[in-house]
Amino acid sequence: MPPIRLLSPQTINRIAAGEVIERPAAAVKELVENALDAGASRIEIILTEGGISRIEVIDDGSGIAQQQLALAIERHATSKLTDEALVRIVTLGFRGEALPSIGAAARLTLISRPVGQDSAYKITVAGGLVGEVTPAAGQMGTRAIVEDLFYATPARKKFLRTPRAEGEAAERAVWRLAMSAPRVSFRLVANERVVFDVPAQDEAGRIAALFGRETAGAMLRLEAAREGVTLSGLAGPASLSRATTQLQSFVVNGRPVQDPLLRMALRLAYRDVIAQGRHPVASLRLEVPEAALDVNVHPAKTELRFADANGIRSLVIGAIGQLLARPVSLAHAPPLRPAMAFAPDRPSQAARGFAEAELSLLTPPMARQFTAPEAGPAHPLGAAIAQILDTYILSLAADGALVITDQHAAHERLTEERLRGEFMAGRVAAQPLLVPVVVDLPQSEAARLLAHTDTLQRLGLEIEAFGPGAVLVRALPAALKNPDAAGLLRDLAEEFAESDTPVALEARLDGALARLACHRSIRAGRRLSPEEMNALLREMEGTPRAGTCSHGRPTFLKLSSAEMEKMFGRRGF
Ligand code: ADP
Ligand code: MG
DSSP: OOOOOOOOHHHHHHHHHHHHOSSHHHHHHHHHHHHHHTTOSEEEEEEEGGGTSEEEEEEOSSOOOGGGHHHHTSTTOOSOOOOTTSOOOOSSOOSSOHHHHHHHHSEEEEEEEOTTOSSEEEEEEETTEEOOOEEEOOOSEEEEEEESTTTTOHHHHTTOOOHHHHHHHHHHHHHHHHHHOTTSEEEEEETTEEEEEEOSOOHHHHHHHHHOHHHHHHOEEEEEEETTEEEEEEEOOGGGOBSSSTTEEEEETTEEEOOHHHHHHHHHHTTTTSOTTOBOOEEEEEEOOGGGEEOTTSTTOOOOEETTHHHHHHHHHHHHHHHHTSOOOGGGSOBOOHHHHHSOSOHHHHHHHHHTOOEEEOOHHHHHHHHHHHSSTTOTTOEEEEEETTTEEEEEOTTSOEEEEEHHHHHHHHHHHHHHHHHHTTOOOEEEEEEEEEEEOOHHHHHHHHTTHHHHHHTTOEEEEOSTTEEEEEEEETTSSSOOHHHHHHHHHHHHHHOSSOHHHHHHHHHHHHHHHHHHSOOTTOOOOHHHHHHHHHHHHTSTTTTBOTTSOBSEEEEOHHHHHHHTTSSOO
């Protein structure tokens, strides 16, 4: 074996660069964080070829003094960390690693001019080799230019994806930072195209600018607090789901994060109102006491450690659960657009449906009769006026909106919520097994499961210890038909490793509930009496989450009188 020796600073920086600057997006993020930490009110980011060939970040912040430029690009040199116990970290940066890492992997130029300094000064680092500090032309603030990222670390360069993919990731990083700092104006230019250019604004304005006005307008405000932690923000109703998680922003103590715990909590909060593979939109802000938070988990600083992970998780799930459980209001119903309502997936079939459409109209006196007591503001789904194809209920609300309800989807949700209520009330029936099943598991997992015996029993799952690394299953939840006991236990053990709530079991019970509900519900194609239709509408108004079925599809659509006026051209767009 060769003798032990210290690595050169250049090598150390290249190794660190691998962690801190994983890809162009990470360099962009670090530079913008520096601009924010410098108190900039305006930040411009210019990317060429996805940031691979060039990244430029210009800010009007405090700047770096001439005598400090050489230190700024030294490893572990920072002006930010004042609490060496790492508890009070109020800046985005604190590790003093970003600039030396970028300088080790690429060509970095810093041009900076603080207030009160006659001119700007410039320093360059290329592949770890530091140049002289020289005078340069420059505005107040700092301009950082990164060229040829990873030219000095070819091992990493190989892992770069296409400029387009890298550019997208870099744009996402700037988007998240812009979400976290609405009072700072941001301009992002990629390949000479302006991606966004947003002024200093309040939070609502920033959400509208970066989520889109229509989406932001349909989102619901939420606010919750628990043991010193506060949660605020906007979350979309289920009908606003997306194919990706792009419209999700999490900011913790002012820091944009992509924390797995928060992402998971959001997913769980929506799990039975949004279809598989779809994602909610949300902009959430958490304020957590500094002592209950560790931001120093990863060099990239995008993950956190919460002292009370379960508390945070329940806060998010609980607050969104409440939001989604708000009774039906027409404001949150997806609008009925011609394309959506009348031209579904298979147009030929739809057309045929229309030709054969059977409209069972209530007699006019009956409709009027239901309009007077049934269609007040307390009844946003209005009074039933007709049934279409024995499948959809057509109703009229007091404000003139027309509402179409899918009778099966709606009733399925009502049944499911009722069954869920029974489960919540602790009446989960357990089905004892004729022959108890022994499940072999790694010892740590078996122990973890057995530590939760009581919780599991309340969910209808009875287990006991059966020697080291084995668990005996005596009973399973009756609602689950022929569950695979071993698979269920393994999923649960894995989940208990992450958190203390048995999400797998709840999710499976939810699935079972949805199946049961589906079987017990009014079918499409059944003719309903006016009384039955109105009873269904009234029950929907009083039931949480009645706006979507358990597969995340809408249960009703609305056409407001304003939209009708627009469609008929009576009013401008
Ligand atoms: P950190 O941000 O963790 O302190 P960096 O390597 O990113 O480490 O930056 C080192 C130092 O350089 C910072 O502490 C700060 O003093 C200075 N600096 C970097 N970028 C800027 C900027 N845009 N404006 C003002 N000062 C900056
Ligand atoms: Mg920094």
